[in-house]
Amino acid sequence: MTAPDCSAAPDPRPTEGPDQGRRLARARPEAPTGSRYDVVVVGGGHNGLTAAAYLARAGRSVLVLEARDHLGGATGSARVFPGVDANLSRYSYLVSLMPEAVRRELGLRLELRRRRWSSYTPLPDDPSRGLLVDAADSASTARSLERVGAGADAAAWEAFSSRTGALAGTVFPTVTGPLPTAAEMRRSLGAWWEDLVERPLGELVERTFTSDVVRGVVLTDALIGTFASAHDAGLAQNRCFLYHVVGGGTGDWDVPVGGMGAVVRELERVCREGGAELVVGARATAVDPGADGVDVHWADDGGRTRSVRAQHVLAGCAPHELDRLLGRTPRPLPEGSQLKVNMVLDRLPRLRDAVDPAHAFAGTFHVNEGYAQLGTAHREAAAGCIPSVPPLEIYCHSLTDGSILGPADRAAGRHTLTLFGLHIPARLFRQDPDGARAEAVAATLRSLDAVLAEPVEECLATDADGRPCLEARTPVDLEGDVGLPGGHIFHGDLQWPWLAADADPQDPATRWGVATGHPRVLLCGAGAVRGGGVSGIPGRSAAMALLGD
Structure with a gap:
């Protein structure tokens, strides 16, 4: 819902096209009622498929049950706009x-x-200047910092980058083994422990930094899919920051060639x-565990009910959904906090800055994400309003991988844009999903246009029906589209990637961060201890717990 003083804006005609991902074979005769398997995986997202792949290669009999008509969950590609040959990474977009x-x-x-x-x-107050961070040239980045008036932070930026690099090199190697203990990580992290684990990131x-724009760039890594402030006492922002800067041991976010669908296909x-x-x-x-096995009940898309028996069940679904399947009182519904907008453009929009748009859009394009702006947007959303100036991040997949566009669209100079809006929680869409979506999209486009030299709508391609190639998905949409409770892209707030102080390290499921409270039912999705993002880590961890490390 929105507060009474938050005025609605016109709907910029988002195209809510159907998911056109590949349809796979329907229920097969190999899984009739009464069949027995070593493992049944509930949920065919990328983590469920990862677990199934490890276990099948180890000789286990494995059945994967996916409620939708295609595999991959939120990790996949689709041709969203009729007549437009663009294979979009519709929900997730980068891999780290x-x-x-x-x-x-x-x-x-x-x-x-x-x-x-x-x-x-x-710069929000002067879009004719902008900070361009060159991953291959620190001197170029330092000159850009000077240009936006943040030269005093140049040395701090370089030192902080080195420090986060060391953090990544310490944490990421642990994700393919059993969970380390908190004491082990405290010794390894040194000063990072107090800065990240004990005190709010703000x-x-x-x-560390004096510039508002530099502070904002750093803080955004703590807010992707996480509704929190810089000084939130629960430290959800700290855990989100950790996951966003450690990937691959470098913190780099890479583009999957062929789109996210390539991950699922493989x-x-x-x-x-x-x-x-x-x-x-x-x-x-329903999932009914017993002393000697687990009965799994499921309904096919024709309404027929089936049951199979397994030695173990791996839940690729969210913990909230697993509670329902187990007949337990569901834990509180998590809350997603993002607006996802997919676009196809006839051309990249012109900038007010002299920076080449092909450089600006090739990385993460931050829009109205100054440190103060992020705080204002959080306060407005917490008060029940769609932020007056939504903070945004934009990614142009096609600048790095043109293969997601068909030959004609590529030759015509078209590009894809993925926009990720922060601080837009599910609560804002519960009462009036369609009206709030229109309001959020309109505010988002106004926010983007404020830093461009021309309205982005003038650059939008049109589909075969003459509609602009723009699709918006709210947390409530994600809940319905891909079964994310509350639209939370991580299935819930991220957890520290180490053992809790009261955990039993002798239990394999606990040791690998996939325990559910029942020895025959394990998590293998984003709700596991090392969940979140497109990683395969929870799927691998669940398989290792069953295979004896």
Whole structure:
């Protein structure tokens, strides 16, 4: 819902096209009622497929049940706009957290391409100047800092980048093993422990940098999919920051060549080659664990009810959904906090700055994400309003990987844009989903246009029906589209990637961060201890827990 003084704006005609992802084989005769498996995986997202691939390759009999008509969940690609040959990464877009070990061990033929330009941030009060962070040239970045009046932070930026690099080099190597203990990580992290684990991140940001724009660029890593302020006492922002800066041991966010659908296709291939059965249109209705096995009940898309028995069940669904399947009182519904907008453009928009748009849009394009602006947007959303100036991040996948566009669209100079709006929580859309979506999109486009030299709508391509190629998905939409409770892209707030002080390190499921309270039912999705992002880490961890490390 929105507060009474938050005025609605016109709907810029977003195209809510159907998901046109690949449809896979329907329920197969290999899984009739009464069948027995070593493992049933509930949920065919990328983590569920990762777990299935490891287990099938190890000789286990595996059945994957996916409620929708295609695999991949939020990780996948789709041709969203009729008549437009653009294969969009519709819900997720970049890869940082997938360990090289997962790709190597499973034999995934997947190319992740590095982005030369890390980010571009136009100054909110003077968009004719912007901070361009060059991942390959620190001197160029220092000159850009000088140009936006943040030269005093140049040395601090360089030192902080080195420090986060060391953090990544310490934390990321642990994600392919059992969870380390908190004491082990405290010794390894040194001063990072107090700065990140004991104190709100805002204190570190404010102590380290003086420029509002630099502070904002740093803080955004703590707010992706996380509704929190810089000084939130619960430290959800700190945990989000940790996951966003450690990926690959470098913190780089890479583009999957072929789109996110390439990740799903490779995982599906490995699963099938290993002998796993993959069933779509199969909605799990109950999971009944017992002393000697687990009964899994599911309904196919024709309404027929089936049951199979397994030694173990791996839940790729969210913990909130698993509670329902187990007949337990569901834990509180998590709350997503982002607006996802997909666009296809006839051309990149012109900037007010002299920076080449092909450089500015090639990395993460920060829009109205100054430190003060992020705080204002959070306060407005917490008060029940769509932020008056929504903070945004934009990614142009096609600048790094043109293969997601068809030959004609590529030759015509078209590009894709993925926009991710921060501080737009699900609560704002519960009462009037359509009206609030229109209001949020209109505010978002106004925010973007404020830093451009021309309205982005003038650059939008049109589909076969003459409609602008713009699609918006709110947290409530994500809840319905891909089964994310509350639209939370991480299935809930991220957790520290180490053992809790009261955890039992002798229990394999606990040791790998996938325990549910029942020894025959394990998590393998984003709700596991090391969940979140496109990583495969929870899927691998669940498989390792069953396979004896």
